[in-house]
Structure formats: structure tokens, C-alpha cells
Amino acid sequence: MDPSLHKAAVQGGVASLRKLVAERPGILSSKTPRGNTALHNAAELGHTYFAQEALGVNDSLLLSKNADGDTPLHLASRAGQLDVVDLLISREGALPAEHPHPLLMSNKAGDTPLHAAVKHGRSAMALKLLDAEPGRSHALNVEKLSPLHIAAREGLADVVAKIVSQPWVHERYDPSDSGTPLHQAILGGHTRKYTSHACLS
Structure with a gap:
């Protein structure tokens, strides 16, 4: 993952995210060595506005899994980030019907x-x-x-x-x-x- 994107996700920098996406439209598909996307990082840390912006660019991030099989919803749920979880649940309807339901997805531990x-x-x-x-x-x-x-x-x-x-x-x-x-x-x-x-x- 680009260090600038990682910093923006960790800090919840929406303006930085917009700038990075404008320069490199596919940047949100990048991952850390542990397989986390910027949405994983933002969800775990409770950055709701960053998560909303990221999903507005790429809704499929909702289903992305890291090396442990965790989705952003797993990390937000584990960390107790209620507002982020509200957002992630609300965005489920934007996914095509054939995609798995984020609330039903399991990680490697089941x-x-x-x-x-x-x-x-x-x-x-x-x-x-x-x-x-x-x-x-x-x-x-x-x-x-x-x-x-x-x-x-x-x-x-x-x-x-x-x-x-x-x-x-x-x-x-x-x-x-x-x-x-x-x-x-x-x-x-x-x-x-x-x-x-x-x-x-």
C-alpha cells in the first residue's frame, strides 16, 4: 500500500484520500503486507467519513479480506466501532445480489x-x-x-x-x-x- 494512502486511512484524512484517488484511481485496491485495504484500517480505527468516501469510490472494498480472512466489518465489529458498522451494513444493498452478504462472511477461524x-x-x-x-x-x-x-x-x-x-x-x-x-x-x-x-x- 502506498504510504500516503496508509497515513490517510489511519488518520481518517478524507481530503488526502480524494487527492490520491484523483491522481491514481485504482489506489484503493492496494493492500498492506497483512492484506488490509485502506477500508480495513479506517474501519478498525473508527474513521466513518473516510470509510464512506472509500466505499463511494469502490463498494467492493466491503467484501475484501485480509490475510486472516477478516473483512472491514470484522475489524470494525471487533473494535466496537458502532458508527462504522452502521455505515458498512447500510452499504450492503449497493452490492450486486450475487455477492455474499458481509454479515454472513466468515474469516479463516470461521x-x-x-x-x-x-x-x-x-x-x-x-x-x-x-x-x-x-x-x-x-x-x-x-x-x-x-x-x-x-x-x-x-x-x-x-x-x-x-x-x-x-x-x-x-x-x-x-x-x-x-x-x-x-x-x-x-x-x-x-x-x-x-x-x-x-x-x-
Whole structure:
């Protein structure tokens, strides 16, 4: 990646981005050695206006993956950047119908953006992602853990309550080799929070 673009992304420099794109229209396709685009960097650091400008130039950046398979939405979700996530979710409709849905995309660990949010204790972010796509809270990653398992282990009671309140949990729950969400709550030392949620057992 051009150092000037990297600096603009890290600092959220919209004017710098516009200048760079005017000089080199394809510059936003460049990546760091870790495979991050400028949108990855801006999303992780919470630079919403930079992200909006970048997506206005190239919407396909929304689907770009780095060396770990993370999309910009993964990084923003992990970092708790609520405004950026709002933007990224809103831009999904600009993509052609045959493209994957960013909320459903998994990285190399099998984590969706929702997994990333709960792994890092981002309750508000997880609730926002659940509002946008509630059907991913049962998806298992490579470790055979769903966002429900991880939320229970991390003590995210509000996230657990929201997930188990969805009627499809009882119909589509896929048992995991790592035990039930109640097992994960016990491992995380959070059983007192969940004793009222019988469906965790």
C-alpha cells in the first residue's frame, strides 16, 4: 500500500484520500503486507467519513479480506466501532445480489462479525449485529463455538437474552462439540447470570 494512502486511512484524512484517488484511481485496491485495504484500517480505527468516501469510490472494498480472512466489518465489529458498522451494513444493498452478504462472511477461524464482537466483549455491537441479521447467532466457527456459546462464556447477559429470545433458536440450534452454552457459561464463571435461561442447557 502506498504510504500516503496508509497515513490517510489511519488518520481518517478524507481530503488526502480524494487527492490520491484523483491522481491514481485504482489506489484503493492496494493492500498492506497483512492484506488490509485502506477500508480495513479506517474501519478498525473508527474513521466513518473516510470509510464512506472509500466505499463511494469502490463498494467492493466491503467484501475484501485480509490475510486472516477478516473483512472491514470484522475489524470494525471487533473494535466496537458502532458508527462504522452502521455505515458498512447500510452499504450492503449497493452490492450486486450475487455477492455474499458481509454479515454472513466468515474469516479463516470461521468467525462471522458477530463472533468477533462477542469474543471481544462488545455487547452493544453484538446487539446491533443481531438486529441486522439474527440468524447468524447459531453459526459455528472452526472451534465449534457459536456466538451464543461465546457470549455465555464472556458473561454478555444482554446478548444471551436477545439470542435465546429468538424463536428459531429452539428449531435450528446445532449442537456443538464444545458443549452447550451453559457449559461455556460455567467455564467463564457466569452461571449465576444464566440460571433463568433453561434453553442454555
